[in-house]
Amino acid sequence: MNTPISRQDAVRQAATDALPAALADLGDLVRIPSIAFPGFDPAEVRRSAEAVAALVRGTDLFDDVRIADAAIPGTDERGMPAVLATRAARNGRPTILLYAHHDVQPVGDESLWESPPFEPTVRDGRLYGRGAADDKAGVMAHVAALRALRDAVGDDFDLGVALFIEGEEEAGSRSFAQFLHDHADALRADVIVVADSGNWDARTPALTVSLRGNARFTLRVRTLAHASHSGMFGGAVPDAMMATVKLLATLWDDTGAVAVAGLAQRDAETPEYTEETLRDEAGLPAGVSPIGGDSILSRIWNKPSITVTGIDAPSVVNASNTLSPEISVVISTRVAPGQAASEAYEAVAAHLRAHAPFGADLEFTDVDFGDGFLVDTSGWAVAAAREALAAGYGVEPVDIGVGGSIPFIADLVTEFPAAQILVTGVEDPHARAHSPNESLHLDTFRHAILAEALLLESLDARSHGGA
Template identity: 85%
Template sequence: MTTDLSRQDAVREAAASGIPSALADLGALVRIPSIAFPGFDEEPVQRSAEAVADLVRGLGLFETVEIRRAAVPGTSEQGQPAVLATRAARNGRPTILLYAHHDVQPVGDEGLWESPPFEPTLRGGRLYGRGAADDKAGVMAHVAALRALKEAVGDDFDLGVALFFEGEEEAGSKSFAQFLSDNADALRADVIVVADSGNWDAKTPALTVSLRGNTRFTMRVKTLEHASHSGMFGGAVPDAMMATVKLLATLWDEDGAVAVEGLTERTAETPPYSEETLRDEAGLPAGVSPIGRGTILSRIWNKPSITVTGIDAPSVVNASNTLSPEISVVISARVAPGQRARDAYAAIEAHLRAHAPFGAELAFTDQDFGDAFLVDTTGWAVATAREALREGYGVESVDIGVGGSIPFIADLVREFPGAQILVTGVEDPHARAHSPNESLHLDTFRNAVLSEALLLEKLDRRDSGE
């Protein structure tokens, strides 16, 4: 009779032996430029979905494996292709839903990449390439963990498994809520693992227990009916750039902390984290000071932030002696856990309208909202996940907050209120997700695969009613 210990040893061996093939498959996925943003070719996103579906079918574990789309609510559009696979639980075992996304961010300035963004490159113990960490590594961690479980215990295990590999997370998950509604029966689970976050460092695993929310919008500032000569009218006529600069400056105080009335903060303990670590992980030069007040992690995890992420204005090369009649900016705000994103947006819009200089006309469009998330850490799934992470990495896991947002988790909570949600990931602080030279730390990936394989093995021995 197979003992629990021998099963776990077999999982360990299978996970370790499967890493080379998992990395090869990850490299093949990285080569597909699956950017789901508007204006980019949609064919690579479809090709990426088909490649992921082939990997899932190759597991030989699922009763159904399909590529599906859902409507974007309020439009005539269809969302990007997602991979959905299902395997029913048996003999009272729980069902686990494994989530990741196969779409990636645009590459930005290719001149800043040390190797081609869609050519996976090994360098210094890391795999470089767009999506190598965020989040094709999440896809492959799920696939590799399931391969290890199958090799160790066979394909006749009792654990129920559903896979949902989304194709538009980086582009805002516009059809996500509709996809959940359309496929609720197939996706319903006792435990949901979202592999789209990070770890404390390359050697220490983490469970993400809080995420800031977000709101993003475009603001147009108009002061003139048409462009005018800056020499003839400058000094008497306010141009839109001047008004925009003055208006944006009111969003922060002298310390760089957000100065918008109505935005809230969360009070919670944070672990030690030095300014030196911040400088190293964020790339903050020695002569540039951090902003905000309080512990560094409280500023990142528990307080709001506001960032201007884009601006439409005359470029340097096209500069002329002209008063700009209107300027548009994109503003991205992170919302502290405990505040609704729509309430935060309302506070920011009210602040901007109240502080518009010289009677500048403001218009707000393209609003997007994602609510914050706090994990209930009292459930059995969290305890089991911590145990698996400790065994997989060889050190205790850390509960972390994340300054970024995963807005669709609020949709998961709403659609599946009884599910326990675990937010994990394969990234470390130097992964540079969304940035040039994105990379995956190979040892972190190995440990993440092993940890998830051990988690699956533990759940395969658990009654869903326990």
């Protein structure tokens, strides 16, 4: 006589069985160079959306699956294609919205990759390839968890599910808010899971409860009407490179901490995190000191930082004995959770204007804002997520902050203020998202699928509103 197994045990078995197909499908997605940046082939992003839509249709769980886009406000353009799928809730069950994105970062210098960036390669328990972690693994975690729920409890479960797989997150989500507005009824949910963050380490799951915001802009520094001979006029005429170097140096104090008045910081406790761990995870070599003060995680999670992420200047190969008339730089300010990105930008811009050397002319363009995020951890969905993560990984989850930004979460809060938002992910600190040799830890992926499948099962057993 066979003893019936519980629904949760059935989900566990189904999630284990779902892993090989999920990895194969992930590999197929990684092979598509779905880069949504200008200058790259948008047909590849369309091909990626079609591949994701086919996987979603293959679950046979949704009432409607479509590829859609939205207008980019203030332009005549439309955003990149996203996949939108919906399944109506029944019998008083809640609805969950599952988010991930199928576009990826450019590969950068391909010579730095140990294997081709768009040919998925397994080495030492990791799957290497652009998008293998960020965020095609998030896409497949959703799909595989839904497959596991279907295989364990049947396709007539009562949980409502909306699936939103974006196609331009890495390129700035320019049509995101409009997409939410256009499809608000289809996307409205009690719980939103954003699978685009990371974990404490490869073994320990995390729930992201705070995110820094971002204020990004291009600064042009101009000191001359035209280029001039550096021997004839150097020493009397300020060139734009010297002015730019002197100006940028005022943004930090001698410890490397931000020295801009008006940038806020958040006062919150952080877990223990050693300098040794920082060096290992960030690739900080011996002899190079960390910057700033206070605890390391407080610097990363709760304080602002400023990074010069790009510069237009004469290259080394094209260097000549010339005084440069103008230099442009891209400045990225990470903003402490709780401060508006626009307020932080005004503080940085005011600082730069006040410290412009030699009367240099400053021009600010391409200004872009993304507000930070703080999770209300008192909701029933947070408790359900923690329980599912603990069961899926076999380790109690850690609440973490993230120094990076996911600006579109502020749009989710604006459009769906009643929803409980859970920020999870499949990355570990060695995933190297956005960098050469991006990779996914395969055991982390396995645990992430199981944890999400268990969360879906628990919500399917819950009456609407969490009672």
